[in-house]
Amino acid sequence: MSSLLILFLLIPLAGIALASRLRRGKHFFLLSLAMVLLDDLCLLVGVLKLPTSLPMKTADGWLYLDALSGWHLLVMLLVYTAGSVFALDYFHNDLAGGRLNRATARRYNQLWLGSLWTMTLTLLANNIGLMWVGMEATTLVTAFLISIYATPAAIEAMWKYLIICSVGIAFAFIGVLLVTASLQADASGVHQLFFTELIKATGYNHMLLKAAFLFSLVGFGTKAGLAPTHTWLPDAHSQAPGPVSAMFSGFMLNAALYCIMRHAALVNHALASDQFTSRLFVLFGLLSITIPAAFILYQRDLKRLLAYSSIEHLGIITLGLGLGPAGCFASLLHTLNHSMAKSLSFFAAGRLGQIHGTHKIQQIRGALHSTPLWGVALAGGLFALIGTAPFSIFISEYFMVKAAIGRGATVALIIFLLGISVIFVALLKQMIPMLWGEGNIERQESSSWSGIMVVVALLTLLLFFGIYLPLPMHNFLNRAAALAGGLQ
Amino acid sequence: MSFIALILSLALAPLLLSIINRSKAVIAGRRGAPLLQPYFNLTRLLQKGVVYSDVSSGLVQLSPVVNLAVLCCCVVLVPLGPIPAILHFSGDFILLAYLMGMGRFITMLGALDTGSSFEGMGASREAFFAALAEPAFFLTMAGLARITGAQSLNDILQTINSEHWLHATPSLLLIAVAFFLVFLAENARIPIDDPTTHLELTMIHEVMILDHSGPDLAMIEYGVALKIWLLAAIFAALFVPPGTNVLWLPLFLLLMVAIGMLVAMVESSMARLRLIRVPQLLISAGVFAGLALFLEFVQ
Amino acid sequence: MLTLMSLLLFMLVLTNLTLLGSSRLAFCIRTVAVQGVVLGLVPLFGLQPFTLQHGLLSLCAIILKGGIFPWLLLRGLRVARVKREVEPFIGFNVSLSIGFFTLIGSVIFASRLPLTGNNNTLIIALAIFTMLTGLLLLVSRRKALSMVLGYLVLENGIYCLGTAVADHIPMVVEFGVLLDVWVAVFGMGIAMYQINREFDHTDVDRLTELRG
Numbered sequence: 001m002s003s004l005l006i007l008f009l010l011i012p013l014a015g016i017a018l019a020s021r022l023r024r025g026k027h028f029f030l031l032s033l034a035m036v037l038l039d040d041l042c043l044l045v046g047v048l049k050l051p052t053s054l055p056m057k058t059a060d061g062w063l064y065l066d067a068l069s070g071w072h073l074l075v076m077l078l079v080y081t082a083g084s085v086f087a088l089d090y091f092h093n094d095l096a097g098g099r100l101n102r103a104t105a106r107r108y109n110q111l112w113l114g115s116l117w118t119m120t121l122t123l124l125a126n127n128i129g130l131m132w133v134g135m136e137a138t139t140l141v142t143a144f145l146i147s148i149y150a151t152p153a154a155i156e157a158m159w160k161y162l163i164i165c166s167v168g169i170a171f172a173f174i175g176v177l178l179v180t181a182s183l184q185a186d187a188s189g190v191h192q193l194f195f196t197e198l199i200k201a202t203g204y205n206h207m208l209l210k211a212a213f214l215f216s217l218v219g220f221g222t223k224a225g226l227a228p229t230h231t232w233l234p235d236a237h238s239q240a241p242g243p244v245s246a247m248f249s250g251f252m253l254n255a256a257l258y259c260i261m262r263h264a265a266l267v268n269h270a271l272a273s274d275q276f277t278s279r280l281f282v283l284f285g286l287l288s289i290t291i292p293a294a295f296i297l298y299q300r301d302l303k304r305l306l307a308y309s310s311i312e313h314l315g316i317i318t319l320g321l322g323l324g325p326a327g328c329f330a331s332l333l334h335t336l337n338h339s340m341a342k343s344l345s346f347f348a349a350g351r352l353g354q355i356h357g358t359h360k361i362q363q364i365r366g367a368l369h370s371t372p373l374w375g376v377a378l379a380g381g382l383f384a385l386i387g388t389a390p391f392s393i394f395i396s397e398y399f400m401v402k403a404a405i406g407r408g409a410t411v412a413l414i415i416f417l418l419g420i421s422v423i424f425v426a427l428l429k430q431m432i433p434m435l436w437g438e439g440n441i442e443r444q445e446s447s448s449w450s451g452i453m454v455v456v457a458l459l460t461l462l463l464f465f466g467i468y469l470p471l472p473m474h475n476f477l478n479r480a481a482a483l484a485g486g487l488q
Numbered sequence: 489m490s491f492i493a494l495i496l497s498l499a500l501a502p503l504l505l506s507i508i509n510r511s512k513a514v515i516a517g518r519r520g521a522p523l524l525q526p527y528f529n530l531t532r533l534l535q536k537g538v539v540y541s542d543v544s545s546g547l548v549q550l551s552p553v554v555n556l557a558v559l560c561c562c563v564v565l566v567p568l569g570p571i572p573a574i575l576h577f578s579g580d581f582i583l584l585a586y587l588m589g590m591g592r593f594i595t596m597l598g599a600l601d602t603g604s605s606f607e608g609m610g611a612s613r614e615a616f617f618a619a620l621a622e623p624a625f626f627l628t629m630a631g632l633a634r635i636t637g638a639q640s641l642n643d644i645l646q647t648i649n650s651e652h653w654l655h656a657t658p659s660l661l662l663i664a665v666a667f668f669l670v671f672l673a674e675n676a677r678i679p680i681d682d683p684t685t686h687l688e689l690t691m692i693h694e695v696m697i698l699d700h701s702g703p704d705l706a707m708i709e710y711g712v713a714l715k716i717w718l719l720a721a722i723f724a725a726l727f728v729p730p731g732t733n734v735l736w737l738p739l740f741l742l743l744m745v746a747i748g749m750l751v752a753m754v755e756s757s758m759a760r761l762r763l764i765r766v767p768q769l770l771i772s773a774g775v776f777a778g779l780a781l782f783l784e785f786v787q
Numbered sequence: 788m789l790t791l792m793s794l795l796l797f798m799l800v801l802t803n804l805t806l807l808g809s810s811r812l813a814f815c816i817r818t819v820a821v822q823g824v825v826l827g828l829v830p831l832f833g834l835q836p837f838t839l840q841h842g843l844l845s846l847c848a849i850i851l852k853g854g855i856f857p858w859l860l861l862r863g864l865r866v867a868r869v870k871r872e873v874e875p876f877i878g879f880n881v882s883l884s885i886g887f888f889t890l891i892g893s894v895i896f897a898s899r900l901p902l903t904g905n906n907n908t909l910i911i912a913l914a915i916f917t918m919l920t921g922l923l924l925l926v927s928r929r930k931a932l933s934m935v936l937g938y939l940v941l942e943n944g945i946y947c948l949g950t951a952v953a954d955h956i957p958m959v960v961e962f963g964v965l966l967d968v969w970v971a972v973f974g975m976g977i978a979m980y981q982i983n984r985e986f987d988h989t990d991v992d993r994l995t996e997l998r999g
Binding site (some may be wrong): 129133137139140143148151152153155157158159162163166167170172174178180181195207208238239 | 898900901922925929931934938941942945948949952953956957959960961964966967970971974975977978981982984985986991994996997
């Protein structure tokens with residue numbers, strides 16, 4: 001069973017190698033899709049065997065999958081599958097029109113699979129150093145996905161992303177070093193810095209461990225787009241092609257947050273209390289919820305709007321991590337919901353941008369009428385994002401409120417509700433003319449199969465989880481939340 | 489013995505200046521002026537009359553005299569290698585620094601008194617750079633005092649030995665570099681200032697004495713020579729063996745000649761820095777010296 | 788005592804201060820290379836018992852930081868025809884002074900760290916100092932290339948901290964980190980090339996197309 005973990009790492013690599021043999025532009029995208037589907041298949045096999053097989057370890061304990069990383073793996077594959085399917089639609093015109101030549105298409109897909117590989121490595125790594133290596137590698141691989149169309153703005157965004165995130169992640173490595181330093185007093189039982197060993201170890205120097213967590217939070221937090229180090233995020237998200245923006249927002253940010261969760265679990269376990277991490281999580285969470293609100297209100301670019309909304313939602317997830325086990329549960333559920341809704345929105349924004357030739361909100365009018373499919377997708381995505389009722393984000397935000405009340409965090413709750421109310425109004429104000437306004441382009445009838453499939457599937461899932469949360473999933477999430485809390 | 493050293497210093501000071509000039513000439517491939525040229529210059533100047541500007545007050549006349557007087561006082565405070573200084577007490581290097589400061593101050597006043605805009609400009613630059621060089625000088629002295637445990641300039645320079653160099657190599661190297669930079673700055677040498685320049689706009693020290701003539705100028709030129717001699721003596725003392733054995737004196741004088749040649753080499757190998765970069769060099773000197781002092785405190 | 792170690796640490800401080808005070812890009816690149824070599828040598832002397840793996844790691848670090856990076860960056864400097872001055876936002880004098888006080892601050896800070904049984908305080912202090920120097924270079928310089936240098940100095944500081952505090956880091960991870968840094972510098976080099984091609988300059992403060 002555990003050889004599955006190795007398969008997860010091998011499949012993208014095989015895809016990268018195969019890509020060099022292909023000749024036609026479209027085949028590269030089909031190859032990416034095939035590889036991601038193969039990954040999905042592995043996951044499916046894993047899920048079917050689930051009750052017995054988790055946690056599992058392989059390669060001398062270097063690779064490790066438990067409920068927490070399993071959950072993120074699930075979200076990741078969902079985002080990548082949707083992104084790979086959508087890429088067929090998104091790049092179709094550019095391929096036909098010659099704007100995307102063969103070499104660029106190959107590079108795009110190799111980088112796409114490369115980013116999948118690095119993120120898989122981040123999730124599966126049992127060693128905190130290796131996890132860091134994986135996270136840093138995601139920055140390097142994805143940077144060139146932003147500038148696949150080498151426009152000046154895209155290059156500027158790529159440069160800012162590369163520098164800010166590299167420096168941020170470098171800080172996270174100081175956190176890793178400090179974890180090992182805090183161990184030095186009593187290093188028995190820790191040989192390879194495996195999480196499985198670290199969490200059992202005793203005799204940490206508490207002060208150093210706390211410092212380590214601060215560095216990890218700031219470092220990985222930069223990559224996760226937490227305010228106030230979020231500045232690279234709107235640039236990168238707005239300049240990347242549609243599927244890449246969706247992957248950034250839908251999973252890369254969460255991968256960084258996952259690294260923080262791992263460190264937090266370690267700290268909580270060593271301190272036997274989650275007081276320390278909770279306070280920081282709540283602080284950073286609330287900052288990330290309130291700061292984007294102003295930017296959303298006055299935003300003129302659709303993709304930047306969505307990017308700021310990502311900061312807000314990552315803030316919500318972070319806030320949840322600071323609200324005890326119930327909060328962790330809500331956070332993890334929110335991760336899935338946000339990833340789906342945000343992917344959908346970015347897909348729609350990407351295609352609408354292509355059709356209108358711009359991402360300016362002012363120029364996109366009456367999308368529901370002129371481009372029904374992407375209008376519906378945008379409407380669905382945005383309504384889900386602001387947390388309206390039948391969609392699943394409503395449920396996870398409801399759990400969040402419950403957790404806050406249960407924890408007695410009244411001030412945090414009030415700020416949280418205020419923040420999301422402002423964003424609710426702001427997004428509504430921005431989206432209504434986009435969806436129902438006076439259309440300014442011809443009605444477009446044709447939509448490709450891949451586009452329809454993605455939109456329908458994501459909308460269905462968003463609605464489904466909004467209405468019903470299956471019991472096995474509930475239990476699995478509870479296990480993951482317990483691991484994120486780290487207190488058992 | 490000390491008085492012999494005093495006379496030696498007063499007599500040989502212009503020679504060091506001439507060694508620098510001669511070495512520069514040799515490096516540049518010229519034959520250069522004879523070694524005794526500074527003495528000829530001084531006698532020539534002493535025989536000339538003096539011209540004072542109508543607008544100036546007595547300060548112009550006063551400044552060369554005071555300047556030379558304070559520099560002669562300084563000679564008393566500095567040991568000549570193995571020969572101890574005539575006067576030494578705790579913290580006497582502070583007196584040394586301020587005596588030199590006073591000389592500079594009076595020169596600046598004299599320059600301002602002439603009413604020439606060029607000389608005012610030179611005075612302002614001199615004041616600025618001196619303000620940056622002075623902390624560096626004090627920091628080097630403080631570092632040396634910390635390393636040797638001595639408190640007067642004389643004791644510091646006479647106790648410093650190979651043992652110190654072994655134990656505190658980095659600090660002493662830093663101090664040496666910092667002191668050399670201060671040495672160049674205080675004596676208005678390249679790369680801080682060019683003593684041979686003919687363009688008033690770029691001058692610092694030379695521009696301040698443009699309006700002096702005759703015996704006044706001789707006093708100033710002699711003061712310049714004395715200052716180089718004194719600071720070179722301090723610098724050289726960092727490298728000679730300790731103690732008061734007079735037999736080391738020839739070695740010490742040779743070292744001073746070597747320092748003169750070093751200055752000549754520096755001057756021949758680089759151009760004067762842009763004025764805007766000069767503060768950077770002096771601050772670097774200060775940072776080097778501070779670093780040395782700091783290293784000594786850490787250990 | 789005059790040991791090789793103290794000399795290396797001294798070199799580390801000097802390279803940092805040189806970087807803060809010098810204006811020539813090419814000279815800065817070479818200084819960073821020297822710093823890389825110095826740091827590659829640090830773990831070999833006196834910190835840990837010498838093993839073949841440590842030797843190999845040091846060798847890789849030295850080749851990478853002392854050879855490949857400067858070669859890449861100097862090449863970038865030539866190809867992109869960057870103007871050869873650093874052009875800082877914060878002047879050299881102020882940078883140098885800040886650097887000096889940062890050094891003192893780092894030493895005081897490191898001496899108060901609760902690292903019981905660890906006698907590498909000076910190395911930790913200098914590691915912190917190097918990291919802060921890197922950050923200062925990152926925020927105070929205008930050219931893209933000097934930002935890459937700032938990043939490298941920051942990395943150097945972290946590497947130095949790693950040698951001082953963490954002897955548990957497995958080799959695989961160490962090599963992974965080196966690989967990442969390599970790719971990062973490579974990527975930044977390509978990015979710089981693209982910036983130069985699209986904008987005809989590499990002044991980071993003039994990249995202002997995206998805002999709000």
